[in-house]
Amino acid sequence: xxxxxxxxxxxxxxxxxxxxxxxxxxxxxxxxxxxxxxxxxxxxxxxxxxxxxxxxxxxxxxxxxxxxxxxxxxxxxxxxxxxxxxxxxxxxxxxxxxxxxxxxxxxxxxxxxxxxxxxxxxxxxxxxxxxxxxxx
Numbered sequence: 001x002x003x004x005x006x007x008x009x010x011x012x013x014x015x016x017x018x019x020x021x022x023x024x025x026x027x028x029x030x031x032x033x034x035x036x037x038x039x040x041x042x043x044x045x046x047x048x049x050x051x052x053x054x055x056x057x058x059x060x061x062x063x064x065x066x067x068x069x070x071x072x073x074x075x076x077x078x079x080x081x082x083x084x085x086x087x088x089x090x091x092x093x094x095x096x097x098x099x100x101x102x103x104x105x106x107x108x109x110x111x112x113x114x115x116x117x118x119x120x121x122x123x124x125x126x127x128x129x130x131x132x133x134x135x136x
Contacts (some may be wrong), residue, residue: 001085016052016113023117030122038103041094043128048114060110065129091115 057065091104104117105111126132 002125002133012048020113020116023120026121032119032125032132033120034103036097036104037131038094038096039128039130041091041103041105041115044091047091049112050114053112053114056110062107062110065107065110 054066057063083128091105093111095105095106105115119128119130119133122133124130
């Protein structure tokens, strides 16, 4: 079992991709369509990182994502890889597109599994007022 996700499946590159694909399929079947509103990233106060996330960042040459500068802004809690923003209570990688209601992620291609699968279900979307679940 992966120590980074107690009680969860053991993650490797294949199971991560399978997990993400399965959740994306489920969300689509339930009528979810991302509107890039950014509410999930603006309202989060934590990001779960797993070993595979950090390994991907290292392979991509992005050690800056776990640098001392980042660690000053994010407090590390325990072995689950939970990071909590200390000041803004939002993800430091979210940016607003000028003159639009849309947002983008500055590390989209390298975003953690936690971000890739959020919202797992409609309840998560309701919590952050996600526009992707809104009807009509």
